[in-house]
Amino acid sequence: MSESKTVTLNMGPHHPATHGVLRVVLELDGETIVNATPVIGYLHRGIEKICESRTYQQILPLTDRLDYSAASANNLGYCLAVEKLMGIEAPKRAQYLRVIMAELARIMGHHLWLGTHALDIGAMTVIFYAFRDREMIMAMNEEISGYRLTPSFIRIGGLAYDATDDFIQKVRKFVQWFPKALEGYHQLLTDNKIWTTRTMNIGKISAAEAINHGLTGPSLRGSGVAYDVRKAFPYSSYEDFDFKVPIGETGDVYDRYLVRMEEFKQSIGIIGQAIENLPSGPVFTDNPWLANPSLEEVQSDISALIRRFMINSKGTPVPGGELYSAVEGAKGELGFYLVGDGSEHPYRLKIRSSCFYLASALPRLLVGHMVADAIAIIGSLDVVLGEIDR
Amino acid sequence: MEIEKTLSALSKECPDSILKRADRHGMPEITVGADSFLKVMETLRGFGFDMLTDVVGIDRMPRMPRFDVVYLLMSMEDFCRLAITVELVEGQDVPSVSGIWNSANWGEREVFDLLGIGFSGHPDLRRILMWENFEGHPLRKDFPLEGKDFDKPFDTETIKDYF
Numbered sequence: 029m030s031e032s033k034t035v036t037l038n039m040g041p042h043h044p045a046t047h048g049v050l051r052v053v054l055e056l057d058g059e060t061i062v063n064a065t066p067v068i069g070y071l072h073r074g075i076e077k078i079c080e081s082r083t084y085q086q087i088l089p090l091t092d093r094l095d096y097s098a099a100s101a102n103n104l105g106y107c108l109a110v111e112k113l114m115g116i117e118a119p120k121r122a123q124y125l126r127v128i129m130a131e132l133a134r135i136m137g138h139h140l141w142l143g144t145h146a147l148d149i150g151a152m153t154v155i156f157y158a159f160r161d162r163e164m165i166m167a168m169n170e171e172i173s174g175y176r177l178t179p180s181f182i183r184i185g186g187l188a189y190d191a192t193d194d195f196i197q198k199v200r201k202f203v204q205w206f207p208k209a210l211e212g213y214h215q216l217l218t219d220n221k222i223w224t225t226r227t228m229n230i231g232k233i234s235a236a237e238a239i240n241h242g243l244t245g246p247s248l249r250g251s252g253v254a255y256d257v258r259k260a261f262p263y264s265s266y267e268d269f270d271f272k273v274p275i276g277e278t279g280d281v282y283d284r285y286l287v288r289m290e291e292f293k294q295s296i297g298i299i300g301q302a303i304e305n306l307p308s309g310p311v312f313t314d315n316p317w318l319a320n321p322s323l324e325e326v327q328s329d330i331s332a333l334i335r336r337f338m339i340n341s342k343g344t345p346v347p348g349g350e351l352y353s354a355v356e357g358a359k360g361e362l363g364f365y366l367v368g369d370g371s372e373h374p375y376r377l378k379i380r381s382s383c384f385y386l387a388s389a390l391p392r393l394l395v396g397h398m399v400a401d402a403i404a405i406i407g408s409l410d411v412v413l414g415e416i417d418r
Numbered sequence: 419m420e421i422e423k424t425l426s427a428l429s430k431e432c433p434d435s436i437l438k439r440a441d442r443h444g445m446p447e448i449t450v451g452a453d454s455f456l457k458v459m460e461t462l463r464g465f466g467f468d469m470l471t472d473v474v475g476i477d478r479m480p481r482m483p484r485f486d487v488v489y490l491l492m493s494m495e496d497f498c499r500l501a502i503t504v505e506l507v508e509g510q511d512v513p514s515v516s517g518i519w520n521s522a523n524w525g526e527r528e529v530f531d532l533l534g535i536g537f538s539g540h541p542d543l544r545r546i547l548m549w550e551n552f553e554g555h556p557l558r559k560d561f562p563l564e565g566k567d568f569d570k571p572f573d574t575e576t577i578k579d580y581f
Contacts, residue, residue, distance in 0.1 A: 069547040076532075077556050081563050112443055239469050239494050242521025253494060260497040351443040352490055352501070354471075365474045365488070376557075380472040380490070388524035417547060 048413030083343025092178035098137030098358035109353035137358030145407035186312030231405035242385035245360025251279030343372035473525030
């Protein structure tokens with residue numbers, strides 16, 4: 029009779045394959061995981077607390093820093109929540125450009141996932157191609173907003189500026205070129221024997237269990253549930269575009285991989301449709317209390333001067349009320365539960381983080397697998413700690 | 419599912435459980451008492467609300483009762499949302515629903531950590547975002563934004579106790 033002894037292994041918080049500062053305490057029997065406890069909070073910045081003392085406009089850059097790999101999607105989610113509370117809607121052109129920005133962000137987020145996920149499992153080539161193409165989107169972000177990673181380009185009421193011709197040309201070029209690059213990623217991984225051996229039948233989760241654990245986004249769709257906020261609760265003119273919601277069958281690491289690879293294709297399709305059918309018109313709502321009055325106006329009109337001063341020193345009051353508004357971020361349902369009390373800053377802003385619930389499912393996914401599979405499973409959930417810890 | 423039918427079936431199943439009804443910009447919300455809360459949640463799970471999207475804690479000081487805990491439910495069949503609110507006085511516990519939805523496990527831990535609301539029957543009620551020997555609950559309205567010790571000089575001796 030041999031007594032089985034377990035070893036505790038601390039993975040993270042400074043482990044390159046946990047994609048940030050996620051710490052997982054693994055209890056091992058040999059190389060098999062018998063218990064896993066995720067420990068989070070290493071990147072907690074208290075964003076929800078800070079939001080309560082900032083004006084609605086000042087919160088916007090903070091939302092960039094939630095899921096920093098796909099920042100525009102967070103901006104969109106926050107702006108839609110505030111706009112819903114104010115009862116305003118952005119003009120059509122702004123809505124289309126917002127869709128382009130959010131889908132570019134999704135592709136950017138998936139690039140980061142693809143490169144690092146493959147690198148973790150041992151396929152080094154992919155990251156170079158993924159980051160080459162991610163760089164192109166970064167250049168587009170820089171062209172349109174001045175920032176590469178955290179654009180803050182989508183504002184409450186519309187957009188910061190109209191799109192430049194250069195941006196539109198860059199997007200058109202990218203839309204034409206990207207399917208070829210995607211083909212290249214598929215050639216590197218999809219039928220690769222090492223890749224399929226490492227990912228198939230690893231980290232399986234059934235549809236019912238995935239729902240019960242609160243999984244959303246590609247990780248839920250990998251289990252065969254066709255839930256996509258863009259389809260279920262269309263926002264920002266998503267109903268105008270023709271796209272599919274890819275789903276997997278078995279809910280293993282490979283299915284989640286396939287779902288995200290297909291999402292690349294759907295996203296680039298949406299961007300193509302949006303850029304070709306881009307309506308003309310203003311990019312900002314006509315509510316004078318949201319946009320800064322121009323300098324000419326300020327110099328000739330006293331009320332514009334006062335307004336400019338009020339907006340910049342005090343902020344814009346938003347009517348009281350409570351609502352939940354969600355968008356499909358790159359990782360899943362990103363929701364904002366907003367409680368307004370009629371003042372210039374929210375009474376309470378709860379961020380429904382998709383990655384938070386993805387990480388909460390880790391014990392369920394890891395137990396019974398080998399340590400090396402833990403790396404594959406964490407990578408396949410695509411968690412970003414900025415969004416988990418907030 | 420039709421929300422009216424669901425709610426009338428719910429009031430048949432758990433009589434006098436719904437204290438208030440509200441519409442949150444398209445999402446129906448009901449307020450239930452803490453004593454009938456668990457039964458309401460079990461019934462709603464049986465009605466097909468299989469996803470617990472999020473758990474939100476709100477400090478409504480100086481209102482009495484002070485806290486609100488909002489559970490956001492969704493049915494994955496037809497993407498119908500429903501919010502359930504429980505009002506709590508300070509120190510009052512809510513029965514945990516982590517036995518019904520696994521996602522409540524971390525959701526409730528977060529509310530416990532940041533607002534100090536207890537969840538009775540929770541399997542693993544520990545702090546989640548703040549560290550273990552942190553004192554206070556940051557999202558309470560009477561917690562200072564700068565933190566509790568912002569006016570004290572940085573002391574390497576006290577910081578040692580944290581680790």
